[in-house]
Structures are given as C-alpha cells and as structure tokens.
Amino acid sequence: MSGYDPRTIEPKWQARWAEHNVFRVAQADASKRRFYALEMLPYPSGRIHMGHVRNYSIGDAIARFRRMQGDQVLHVIGWDAFGLPAENAAIQNREEPRAWTLRNIDTMRAQLQRLGVGYDWDREIATCLPEYYRWNQWLFLRMLERGIAFRARRHLNWCASCGTVLANEQVVSSRCWRCDNPVVRREFEQWFLKITDYAQELLDGIDGLSEWPERVRAMQRNWIGRSEGAKVLFSIEGSEASIEVFTTRIDTIHGATYLALAVEHPLLGELAVGTPQEKAVRDFVAAQAGRSVEERFADAAEKLGVFTGRFAINPYSGEKLPIWAANFVLHDVGTGAIMSVPAHDERDFAFAKKYGLLIRPVIRETDGAPLPAETLVGAFTEDGTLHASGSYDGLDSATARLRMSAEAEARGFGTRTITFRLKDWGISRQRYWGTPIPVIHCGSCGIVPVPDADLPVLLPDNAPLTGEGGSPLAQAPGFLETSCPRCGKPARRETDTMDTFVDSCWYYFRYCDPANDQAPFDWTKVSPWFPVDLYIGGIEHATMHLIYTRFWTKVMRDLGLVTIDEPVTSLFTQGMVIKDGAKMSKSKGNVVDPDHMVERYGADTTRLFSLFAAPPERDLDWSEAGVEGCFRFLGRLWRTFEKARPSLPPVGSPPPPSAGLGDALALRRKTHHTIRRVTDDLGPRMHLNTPVAAIMELLNLMTPLASVEKMRDGEAFAVREAFETIARILCPFAPHVAEELWENLGFPPFVATAAWPSADAALLVHDEVLLVVQINGKVRGKLTVAAGMSEADAMAAARSDGKVAAYLDGHKIRKTVFVPDRLLNVVLG
RNA sequence: GCCGGAGUGGCGGAAUGGUAGACGCAGGGGACUUAAAAUCCCCUUCCCGCAAGGGAGUGCUGGUUCGAGUCCAGCCUUCGGCACCA
Numbered sequence: 001m002s003g004y005d006p007r008t009i010e011p012k013w014q015a016r017w018a019e020h021n022v023f024r025v026a027q028a029d030a031s032k033r034r035f036y037a038l039e040m041l042p043y044p045s046g047r048i049h050m051g052h053v054r055n056y057s058i059g060d061a062i063a064r065f066r067r068m069q070g071d072q073v074l075h076v077i078g079w080d081a082f083g084l085p086a087e088n089a090a091i092q093n094r095e096e097p098r099a100w101t102l103r104n105i106d107t108m109r110a111q112l113q114r115l116g117v118g119y120d121w122d123r124e125i126a127t128c129l130p131e132y133y134r135w136n137q138w139l140f141l142r143m144l145e146r147g148i149a150f151r152a153r154r155h156l157n158w159c160a161s162c163g164t165v166l167a168n169e170q171v172v173s174s175r176c177w178r179c180d181n182p183v184v185r186r187e188f189e190q191w192f193l194k195i196t197d198y199a200q201e202l203l204d205g206i207d208g209l210s211e212w213p214e215r216v217r218a219m220q221r222n223w224i225g226r227s228e229g230a231k232v233l234f235s236i237e238g239s240e241a242s243i244e245v246f247t248t249r250i251d252t253i254h255g256a257t258y259l260a261l262a263v264e265h266p267l268l269g270e271l272a273v274g275t276p277q278e279k280a281v282r283d284f285v286a287a288q289a290g291r292s293v294e295e296r297f298a299d300a301a302e303k304l305g306v307f308t309g310r311f312a313i314n315p316y317s318g319e320k321l322p323i324w325a326a327n328f329v330l331h332d333v334g335t336g337a338i339m340s341v342p343a344h345d346e347r348d349f350a351f352a353k354k355y356g357l358l359i360r361p362v363i364r365e366t367d368g369a370p371l372p373a374e375t376l377v378g379a380f381t382e383d384g385t386l387h388a389s390g391s392y393d394g395l396d397s398a399t400a401r402l403r404m405s406a407e408a409e410a411r412g413f414g415t416r417t418i419t420f421r422l423k424d425w426g427i428s429r430q431r432y433w434g435t436p437i438p439v440i441h442c443g444s445c446g447i448v449p450v451p452d453a454d455l456p457v458l459l460p461d462n463a464p465l466t467g468e469g470g471s472p473l474a475q476a477p478g479f480l481e482t483s484c485p486r487c488g489k490p491a492r493r494e495t496d497t498m499d500t501f502v503d504s505c506w507y508y509f510r511y512c513d514p515a516n517d518q519a520p521f522d523w524t525k526v527s528p529w530f531p532v533d534l535y536i537g538g539i540e541h542a543t544m545h546l547i548y549t550r551f552w553t554k555v556m557r558d559l560g561l562v563t564i565d566e567p568v569t570s571l572f573t574q575g576m577v578i579k580d581g582a583k584m585s586k587s588k589g590n591v592v593d594p595d596h597m598v599e600r601y602g603a604d605t606t607r608l609f610s611l612f613a614a615p616p617e618r619d620l621d622w623s624e625a626g627v628e629g630c631f632r633f634l635g636r637l638w639r640t641f642e643k644a645r646p647s648l649p650p651v652g653s654p655p656p657p658s659a660g661l662g663d664a665l666a667l668r669r670k671t672h673h674t675i676r677r678v679t680d681d682l683g684p685r686m687h688l689n690t691p692v693a694a695i696m697e698l699l700n701l702m703t704p705l706a707s708v709e710k711m712r713d714g715e716a717f718a719v720r721e722a723f724e725t726i727a728r729i730l731c732p733f734a735p736h737v738a739e740e741l742w743e744n745l746g747f748p749p750f751v752a753t754a755a756w757p758s759a760d761a762a763l764l765v766h767d768e769v770l771l772v773v774q775i776n777g778k779v780r781g782k783l784t785v786a787a788g789m790s791e792a793d794a795m796a797a798a799r800s801d802g803k804v805a806a807y808l809d810g811h812k813i814r815k816t817v818f819v820p821d822r823l824l825n826v827v828l829g
Numbered sequence: 830g831c832c833g834g835a836g837u838g839g840c841g842g843a844a845u846g847g848u849a850g851a852c853g854c855a856g857g858g859g860a861c862u863u864a865a866a867a868u869c870c871c872c873u874u875c876c877c878g879c880a881a882g883g884g885a886g887u888g889c890u891g892g893u894u895c896g897a898g899u900c901c902a903g904c905c906u907u908c909g910g911c912a913c914c915a
Contacts, residue, residue, distance in 0.1 A: 215909070218833040222911040229915080247915060260915095303913080328913045338915045346830095347913045421914065543910080612853075613841060621841060629853050632868095639868085680845090690843070693852035700852090707869090772848050777896045779848055817895045823847050827895050 004638035006602025028528035037063040040537030044104035061732040068756040081128035127503035134456030135520035137438040174294035190428040211570035225421025232414040234312035246334030251400035254389040255362035256339040264331035275309025432472035434497030442484035442491040471495040505552035575619040604734035644706035658714025667718040672763035774825040791818040
C-alpha cells in the first residue's frame with residue numbers, strides 16, 4: 001500500500017480486534033496487577049459528541065498503556081438509558097421510549113467502534129433493561145428494610161416543565177438542571193433515601209480522596225455544608241408549644257431581640273389565631289407561598305415580615321421576645337426558625353432597622369469597649385468578648401458557646417447540634433421511563449414491599465405518554481391494580497419511578513459481573529477490580545452522581561454487599577470542548593460531529609487531536625487547523641516509513657557496531673529518551689499532550705536519516721528501532737496506525753497486546769553534555785563538555801571560553817555552584 | 830462573604846527549583862512544479878542593532894535562594910462551587 005489511508009486501515013483493525021477479542025477480560029487474573037479504567041457512562045441521546053470522544057480517548061489511552069505494561073485491564077462501556085429525553089421524544093414522535101433508546105444505543109455503539117475504543121463489549125449494559133433495573137428494585141427493598149429508603153411529606157422542588165419533582169442536587173441556581181426552567185417549592189409525599197445519615201462520613205471521606213481534584217473535593221464539602229451549633233427551645237407565652245431555633249452563635253443569645261419564622265413554619269398558622277395580627281399573618285403567608293424559588297430569592301433582597309402578635313421567652317434571661325414571620329428565614333435551613341440578634345448579624349440588623357426592633361450589642365471587640373446601639377451602622381459579626389450577658393460577661397465567644405450550650409443541655413432547653421446543608425435524596429419521579437418503585441399501597445396493610453420473588457416489577461409498555469395527567473404508570477392498563485402480597489385484598493402499585501441517578505450509582509460494579517441473575521453482583525468476582533483505579537468524566541457531576549455513588553457504596557457496604565468505603569481511587573475531570581469561545585452545543589450551532597471528523601481525517605487523527613490540543617483537565621478549543629496538523633503528522637509518519645522500509649533490517653536483527661556511532665547513536669538515544677518521557681507522562685502524571693509532542697520530536701529527528709536512499713547499516717538499525725518504538729508508544733493515542741505500522745514492520749498482531757518498551761539506561765546517558773555557565777545567575781555561556789566533568793575542569797573550561805572570561809576578568813569569585821552535567825554558576829564578589 | 834482552580838509569544842500550550850517559550854497552529858521566506866495542490870527545508874517572545882551582541886520578559890508587589898514561571902507572603906484579574914445557611 002502507499003500513502004496514509006485511515007479509511008482502509010481503521011475498519012481493518014477494528015474488525016480484527018473484535019474477531020480476536022483483544023479487549024475481552026474473562027475473569028480477574030490474580031497473577032497480574034489489575035487496572036480498572038472507567039469512563040462515566042453516556043446517556044444514549046442519539047449521537048456521540050466531542051465531549052464523549054475526549055472522555056473515551058483519555059480513558060482508552062490510559063487503558064491501552066496499562067495493558068501494554070502487562071496489567072490486566074478492565075475497560076467497559078454501558079448506557080445510562082433511562083431518562084426524560086426518551087419520554088419527551090416519545091411524546092413528540094409517537095415512538096416508544098424503549099425503541100427510541102435502543103436505536104440510539106445501536107447508533108452510538110457503532111460510532112464508538114468506529115473510533116476504535118478498546119472496550120470489552122461482552123460486559124456492556126443498558127440500565128433500561130429489566131435484567132439491570134430489577135436490581136435497582138432489589139437494592140431499594142433492602143434499603144427499605146433498613147429504613148434508608150422511606151416515605152415522607154416534605155417540601156420539594158417541582159419542575160412544571162418536566163412534570164416531576166427534582167432532588168436538591170438537580171436544581172442549579174433555582175432552575176431545573178435539565179430544562180433550565182424555574183422550580184417551585186411544594187409539599188409532596190415522596191420516597192427518599194436517607195443520605196443525611198451518611199453526611200458526616202461523606203464529609204470525612206473527602207480527606208482520604210487524595211487523588212481527586214481539589215475543586216471536586218471543595219465542591220462536595222460545600223455541598224454537604226456542615227455547621228456546628230446548638231438547638232435552643234424558646235417557650236411561647238400563653239402556649240404549651242415551643243419554638244426550636246438553630247444557632248451557631250449561642251454566645252450572642254442575650255442580644256436576641258425577636259424570633260423569626262419561615263412562612264412555611266408549621267406553628268405559624270396557629271400562633272396568630274385570635275390576635276389582631278391574624279389577618280396580616282395570613283395575607284403575608286399567602287403572598288409568599290407558591291412563588292418560584294427564584295422569585296423568592298429575588299424579593300428577599302428586600303426583607304419583609306409581619307409580627308404574629310405573640311411572644312417567646314428567652315430561656316437564659318426570661319426576656320419576652322416578639323415572634324415574627326419573615327421572608328428571609330428559610331424553611332429547610334436549620335429548624336426554619338431563628339433567634340434574631342441584630343447587633344451581631346447583618347440580616348437581623350437590616351430587618352430590625354426596617355421594622356424598628358430593638359438592637360442590643362452583647363459582644364465587643366476583645367480590645368475594645370462596648371458600643372452603644374444607637375451608634376451602630378452595621379452588625380459586628382466577629383467573635384469577641386461578652387457583655388450584657390449576665391453571668392457570662394467577660395468570656396470570649398468560643399468559651400461562652402461551650403458553657404452556654406452546656407447550661408442548655410443541663411437545664412433541658414437545648415442541645416449541641418450539627419446540621420448539614422445536604423438534604424435527603426428525593427428519588428420519586430412522576431414520569432414513565434425509569435425504574436418502577438417496587439412497593440404496593442394496601443388499604444389495610446399500608447405500604448407493602450413487593451416480594452423479591454416477584455421482581456422485577458416490569459415497566460409496562462402500554463403506558464399512555466401525553467406529558468399530562470400525572471404519573472403515566474397510573475394510567476397504564478393493568479399496572480395500577482393489583483393485590484396486596486400480605487393480605488391478598490385489592491391494592492394499588494406505586495406509580496412513581498426512580499430518579500435515573502439511582503441507575504448510575506452502581507453500574508460499574510455490575511460491569512464486573514454483568515450477567516448475574518441471582519444478585520446485583522457477586523462481590524467475590526467484583527472485588528479484585530475495586531476500588532476503580534481511574535474514573536474519568538465531566539466536572540458537572542461533582543455534586544450529583546459523584547456524591548450519590550459514594551453514598552450508595554457506603555450503603556452497599558452496610559448491607560454487606562461490598563467491603564469498601566469509597567468506590568474510586570483516582571478521579572479525573574476532563575475539561576469541556578469549546579468551539580468559537582463557547583461550549584459545543586446544538587443551540588449555539590457550533591457542534592463538530594465526530595463522525596464527520598472520522599470520515600474526513602480518521603479516528604486516529606480525531607483522537608490524537610483531542611489529546612494533543614490541550615491538557616486533559618483543561619478546556620479544549622476545537623480547531624480544524626489543529627486537526628489538520630495531527631493528520632499531517634500521521635501522514636508524515638507513514639511516508640517516512642514507506643521511504644525507509646526497503647533499507648530496514650529484518651525483525652530481530654542485532655545492532656551492528658556502527659549503531660553505536662554518530663547519527664545512529666544520536667537517534668538511538670533520542671528513541672530511548674522518548675520512551676522514558678512517554679512512560680513517565682502516561683503514568684501518574686496523566687499528561688497526554690506532552691507524550692504526543694515527544695513522539696513528534698522523535699519523528700522530526702529521524703526523518704532526514706530515514707529519507708536517505710541507501711542507509712548505512714547502523715543507521716538502518718536505529719531507524720528500525722525508532723519505528724518499532726513509535727508503533728508501541730503511539731498505540732495509546734492512535735491505535736490503528738500503530739497496528740498497521742507494527743504489522744508492516746513484520747510483527748504478528750497485535751501491538752495492542754505487545755509489551756511496552758523500556759528505555760535502555762545505557763542509551764539515556766550522553767558522553768557529551770551541554771553545560772550552562774552562569775555569572776551571578778545569568779546565562780553567559782553554553783559549553784559542550786564531556787559528561788561527568790569535575791567542577792575544577794568545568795571551571796577551567798569556562799575560563800577558556802572568551803565570553804565568559806571577559807565577564808570574569810578583574811572580578812573576585814565569591815562562590816561557585818556546580819550541578820554536574822548541567823550548570824556552573826559563578827558568583828562574583 | 831466563604832471555599833477552590835487558573836493567569837507564560839499572534840493562538841493552543843511546554844518547562845517535576847537549574848538554558849523560559851518544547852510540540853503544534855497561524856504567519857514569513859525558500860526548494861520542488863509549466864502552474865497549483867501536496868510535500869520538504871529555514872525563520873518566527875518583545876525592544877535596540879546592518880551584524881556581532883546587548884537589554885527586557887511568565888498578572889502585580891515583596892520575600893526565600895548562588896539561581897524562581899516553579900517555593901513563601903500579600904494583592905489584582907478571571908473562572909467555578911456554596912450562600913439571607915441562622
């Protein structure tokens with residue numbers, strides 16, 4: 001053949017890899033080091049995009065590298081196949097979600113195969129198939145038995161456009177993560193998973209995730225949002241009820257001048273009854289309720305409130321405090337009620353000023369004097385020293401917090417408490433295309449779990465999908481009505497389905513035992529692969545999937561299904577693919593279709609560019625000119641090989657003596673240095689752009705030698721060695737051309753399973769080195785000297801260099817610093 | 830406001846305390862060609878200089894060091910997360 005022709009090469013090797021099951025892993029091999037390379041599984045939306053190409057190119061490069069290093073590598077893909085787009089497409093096109101999804105999977109699988117990603121296709125899974133989702137149901141039932149799954153009435157986020165509730169993690173800036181429409185808060189009875197039971201462990205575990213990016217760790221810490229403080233009960237004058245507040249600043253409690261309740265606070269309705277304020281309170285609550293979260297956030301710039309007509313008693317001082325309802329108090333933060341200390345909290349201060357409420361300072365700067373309230377222009381929010389606080393006067397804030405919460409506990413009106421921003425995970429979705437929640441509602445028995453033997457609860461295929469009228473499963477003939485497994489009376493099935501983030505919580509455990517029909521997986525088969533060595537995906541999952549899956553792992557541990565605490569050792573978050581200054585997206589019209597790139601330049605070029613153009617963690621600017629550059633490189637490689645080929649010695653020829661001389665030796669050294677660089681970069685450094693540059697350098701150096709008509713035998717040997725090396729070290733980046741080169745060099749297939757080369761230490765040392773001579777830290781000379789030269793000889797060499805000598809002339813040498821084979825720094829007095 | 834990341838040529842980026850700008854793109858020049866494409870070779874941080882050479886230079890200001898893009902302190906800009914969080 002002649003000329004670089006990816007259209008011929010690529011399908012040929014893809015077929016051979018498949019035919020010989022090159023990437024199949026039958027079972028874990030205890031004699032080998034194992035490596036689990038995992039990429040976040042894609043949603044089968046229709047076609048793959050450049051973000052996928054980048055994700056899988058990174059993963060495949062590392063997987064191929066580790067495989068060639070002799071590791072047993074597990075590299076698998078599957079499909080996150082449940083979700084709303086399938087249902088919406090069905091409503092629009094009258095095509096069943098299942099058919100739509102499976103068709104998309106077929107399309108995208110073929111696209112991945114055209115990219116030559118080395119997956120074990122025998123382990124592929126799709127989460128929408130009953131053989132997978134039945135285990136979602138089984139796991140849910142185990143959680144139900146343990147109280148981790150529970151049903152409760154709570155305020156939740158409702159997306160009217162998607163027609164379903166959303167978990168907190170799925171609300172981004174008060175909008176739906178999927179459709180970007182504003183969400184509203186509404187009360188629902190729903191299924192939850194008790195992720196808050198694991199809040200502290202999830203937080204503590206972050207410290208151990210040393211191979212996760214700092215920003216992901218920071219995002220998870222923020223998300224979990226631990227805050228330490230106390231709950232304090234305030235009794236209500238003339239009532240048996242009391243109001244519980246949460247505060248991190250119990251040291252300021254003598255400065256509390258009113259209480260404020262969220263408009264959703266359950267006591268609010270009854271408090272005002274019979275007072276002159278009753279109507280005002282009712283109007284205020286009505287005006288605030290039912291607004292979108294975004295609107296409430298916007299209005300809250302202006303603080304609004306209304307007095308309830310009732311008073312609470314400060315348990316420390318016995319003081320009467322007016323109880324208000326206020327828009328800035330959030331129902332789902334703390335207890336939904338606060339003690340307001342205007343002198344020491346900016347929000348309380350603003351509210352007090354607006355409504356003429358009392359402001360009483362009780363903390364002063366430790367070195368300062370108490371300030372009169374009238375002179376304050378804002379709150380003093382730092383810690384300090386207490387005054388006007390009865391027996392606590394003179395204590396510093398931190399000590400006061402300890403002693404005052406001890407008093408609260410002793411007297412029974414408060415407890416030290418830790419609260420978390422993290423809320424329980426609401427998993428009910430009022431949609432069709434998800435896992436049916438396996439419970440039955442019985443008029444006599446209440447909530448009854450579906451017996452394991454009856455799993456899976458199959459998703460009916462005849463549900464009417466109109467996007468209207470609530471849960472489609474309630475309208476599916478034959479689904480809703482059933483009988484109670486406990487008492488046998490007529491009963492109704494749960495019609496909500498599970499959040500699709502449930503599916504992705506444990507799919508990568510299933511990859512290790514994909515056909516198991518007795519259990520989600522058998523840990524004895526799975527454990528050799530865990531924890532996952534390297535998990536690659538986008539940053540957008542930092543506080544969604546990556547928190548959920550950590551939680552799920554801990555739950556499975558507590559269920560006795562696994563013996564690990566954390567599922568992923570090393571996390572890698574790739575950057576976005578950018579075009580013309582914006583993330584590629586259909587709506588912006590700046591999408592580059594991977595298939596077009598593969599048709600035009602080939603999979604190798606497309607992959608090579610996506611790795612070469614930017615470090616993998618940074619955003620990548622897609623540039624057609626840059627793609628051309630990578631294509632030219634592969635073309636140049638092939639042309640150079642074709643030209644050199646007739647002169648190359650056969651496979652396995654020993655180096656002739658002349659291979660140790662002149663250009664041949666120089667090329668051999670470059671080859672071995674390149675091996676070392678590429679090996680280091682693909683290792684823990686995870687630098688994927690620089691090894692490509694190193695291979696380009698090697699080719700650039702060898703091109704003139706390889707282009708000589710009649711090569712001498714030493715050079716021919718060195719050139720052959722360079723090509724053999726390139727075939728191997730290029731394999732992680734451009735696997736098809738690497739295979740073709742390998743075969744044409746006379747080796748049996750496959751370079752994909754060939755051994756990674758090792759650098760010959762003897763060829764990493766030079767007999768001449770470039771010694772940089774500095775005067776006072778500035779470079780003044782560059783001398784080529786014999787390797788291993790002593791400091792004295794180096795100094796002599798430097799003196800005999802005319803330029804350096806001129807700088808030294810007439811100056812006293814105060815000091816010299818010598819780094820052998822690198823640098824001589826002469827410090828003048 | 831709190832937490833975290835990032836600032837290097839015209840551009841993407843390289844440099845694991847020791848020659849700043851590897852590699853690629855873009856640009857300029859040349860070879861080959863009747864011509865073009867493709868390919869190959871050379872130049873390409875900025876300023877002064879015909880050149881030899883010199884000076885400046887990695888967001889800013891300091892510090893540590895013989896030596897700092899790299900380490901430390903304080904800022905600035907920018908991106909991301911959290912946020913009336915009690």
